[in-house]
Every structure is written in structure tokens, then in C-alpha cells.
Amino acid sequence: MPRSDDNHTNRPDAESDAGAVPHARAENGQSGGGDDQPLIRFEKVVKRYGDNVVLRELDFAVDAGQRVTLIGPSGSGKTTILRLLMTLERINGGVIWVNGDPLSHMYKSGDGGxxxxATEKYQREVRKKIGMVFQQFNLFPNMSVRRNITEAPVYSLGISRDEADQRAEELLEMVGLSDKIDAHPTRLSGGQQQRVAIARALAMRPEILLLDEVTSALDPELVAGVLDVLREIARTTDITMLSVTHEMGFARDVSHRVLMFDQGQILEEGPPEQIFGDPQEERTKSFLHAVLESS
Incomplete structure (x- = not known):
């Protein structure tokens, strides 16, 4: 079964040792969002597992509404970035910001200073802005498709069951599975399960959608259907998308920017026509050649 790079679980030696960050502020000097700052910002972020440094003082940002794709060899840190944004991992240095609010940290007393x-409770609140679709679909097999999509909005966002049901029906229509709303995941193909997982992520109305190699666990004939759904989301919504993928055609179609990662750092970045048509780094050229030759 294909697996993502960097798909680690937290270990005691991976806990953040960054400690307090004195007088760290968002770019506009205030907590909370603003038009003059990116939606996502990594500031000198370090992540390591024991002696293995996965991210090396990483600086990068994503503006609201941008679709950014991360490419690069396995182990280069791409999936770790998504897992840090979902607070499935803790950083060892630096600060992560989401919409002007610190995600990895929290203000010691009030705003500023x-x-x-961050505590887990604080991170859960900030993380409500973020949805993620994983390689493995992670659907609850004992629940219908309807309940897989509606449970989190009802219990986490506090919306009514009727509103959650209506939203589930709309999303399933969008992903082409209206007739499967009362089916159980075990009755669905892998591609159908992944489309349900996309609908489930969108049901939380996130500002940011993270996509972690969402087709890598699918049979080849099922990949196109899932990618078509994601292309339609990119075409018809202004949601911010951060994707890790080896599907270079998809990356070329939907991305505003493509970032090439190697050894925990951004080696090269630019619009897809430049990265795929005229890469500047030899490592980017060799990586793309290997991926395109194998596809």
C-alpha cells in the first residue's frame, strides 16, 4: 500500500522544545486576520524526530484563496507540513500562524506579548478553520455516509441536525454521490470513499483544505474521478488549498504556485508553467523526470 512521506506519530523526543517566544506578533502586529497578511505562515519552523531534522527553519506563506502544491521526494517534509497544520504533530522551533493567529503557540496573557x-484546547479552536483529506479515507465504517458527514458539524460547530443533513446532501451532489447518502463505507469503492471524505472535510466549512496524496491509495482507474471533483472545487470556490501530490497533471491544472521540497527546505518555487516547463534547479529537473517517466 502506498504511503506518504513523513507519516510519523508524535513521540516524546518529537515534542516542541521551542519554549516561549518573547514578544512574537503577527505581521500586522495584531492577533486575528487581515488583508495585509497571509492566511498561512510558517516562521523559522523546525521539526525533527530524534536526530532526523525534517523541516529546517522553514519560512513560507500561503495567501487566502491561493492553491499551492508541494512536490518533492518522499521524506522531504511535505506531509509533515500538513500534519503540523492539523496539529497532529508539534514543532520543535519557530511559529506557525493561521489567519494572523498563532497555531503552534498562544499568547501567555491576552493578545500580544x-x-x-499552545494547549490542545486552544489548537482545536484555531484548527476549526482547517479541513484535511488523508490518503486513507478514515471514514467510520459503522456509520452511514450521512452520519460520517454530519457528526462533526453538529457536535463541533453546533449546527442543527437538519442544517447538517441539508449540507451533506448538497456536498454529496457536488461529488456525484447523492444516491449513496444512506450507504455504509464498506459498500463503496475506494474512489467513492475518498469523495465522501472530501465532502466530510468541506462540511466543516473550512477556510483551508489540506490534501495529502489523496489518490495514492486508489486503484488507477479510480484516480480520475477524485481528481475531477477536486478540480471542480478549485474552479468553483475560493477555498485555500494546500496539496501534497505526485499527480503532476493535477498540480499543473489547479495550482497558483508549486513548491519543490528537498531535505526539509524549499528548493524552488514558482507558477506551474515555470516549475514544469522551465525548472531552474537540477534536483527539480531530475525529480520531475523520474515522476513523469513512472506515470
Missing amino acids: ELVP
Whole structure:
């Protein structure tokens, strides 16, 4: 079964040792969003597992509404970025910001001033802006498709069951599965399960959608259907998308920017026509040649 790079679980030696960050502020000097700052910002972020440094003082940003794709060899840190944004991992240094609010940290007292490592409760609140679709579909097999999509909005967002049901019906129509709303995941193909997983992520009305190699666990004939759904989302919504993929055609079609990662750092970035048509780094050229030759 294909697996993602960097798909680690937290270990004691992976806990953040960054400690307090004195007087760290968002770019506009305030907590909260603003038009003059990116939606996502990594500021000197370090992530390591024991002696293995996965991210090396990473700086990068994504503006609201941008679709950014991360490419590069396995182990280069791409999936770790998504897992940090979902707070499935803790950083070892630096700060992550989402819409002007610290995600990895929290203000020690009120807005502004010293930042200290965030509590799980605080991270859950900031993370409500973010949805993620994983390689493995992670659907609850004992629940119908309807309940897989509606449970989190009802219990996490506090919306009514009727509103959640209506949203589920709309999303299933969008992903082409209206007739499967009362089916159980075990009755669906892998491609259908992944489309349900996309609908489930969107049901939380996130500002940011993270996509982690969402077709890598699918049989080849099922890949196109899932990618078509994602292309339609990119075409018809202004949701911010951060994708990790080896589907270079998809990356070329939907991305505003493509970032080439190697050894925990951004080696090269640019619009897809430049990265795929005229890459500047030899490592980018060799990576793309290997991926396109194998596809």
C-alpha cells in the first residue's frame, strides 16, 4: 500500500522544545486576520524526530484563496507540513500562524506579548478553520455516509441536525454521490470513499483544505474521478488549498504556485508553467523526470 512521506506519530523526543517566544506578533502586529497578511505562515519552523531534522527553519506563506502544491521526494517534509497544520504533530522551533493567529503557540496573557506553546484546547479552536483529506479515507465504517458527514458539524460547530443533513446532501451532489447518502463505507469503492471524505472535510466549512496524496491509495482507474471533483472545487470556490501530490497533471491544472521540497527546505518555487516547463534547479529537473517517466 502506498504511503506518504513523513507519516510519523508524535513521540516524546518529537515534542516542541521551542519554549516561549518573547514578544512574537503577527505581521500586522495584531492577533486575528487581515488583508495585509497571509492566511498561512510558517516562521523559522523546525521539526525533527530524534536526530532526523525534517523541516529546517522553514519560512513560507500561503495567501487566502491561493492553491499551492508541494512536490518533492518522499521524506522531504511535505506531509509533515500538513500534519503540523492539523496539529497532529508539534514543532520543535519557530511559529506557525493561521489567519494572523498563532497555531503552534498562544499568547501567555491576552493578545500580544509573549507566546508560549499552545494547549490542545486552544489548537482545536484555531484548527476549526482547517479541513484535511488523508490518503486513507478514515471514514467510520459503522456509520452511514450521512452520519460520517454530519457528526462533526453538529457536535463541533453546533449546527442543527437538519442544517447538517441539508449540507451533506448538497456536498454529496457536488461529488456525484447523492444516491449513496444512506450507504455504509464498506459498500463503496475506494474512489467513492475518498469523495465522501472530501465532502466530510468541506462540511466543516473550512477556510483551508489540506490534501495529502489523496489518490495514492486508489486503484488507477479510480484516480480520475477524485481528481475531477477536486478540480471542480478549485474552479468553483475560493477555498485555500494546500496539496501534497505526485499527480503532476493535477498540480499543473489547479495550482497558483508549486513548491519543490528537498531535505526539509524549499528548493524552488514558482507558477506551474515555470516549475514544469522551465525548472531552474537540477534536483527539480531530475525529480520531475523520474515522476513523469513512472506515470
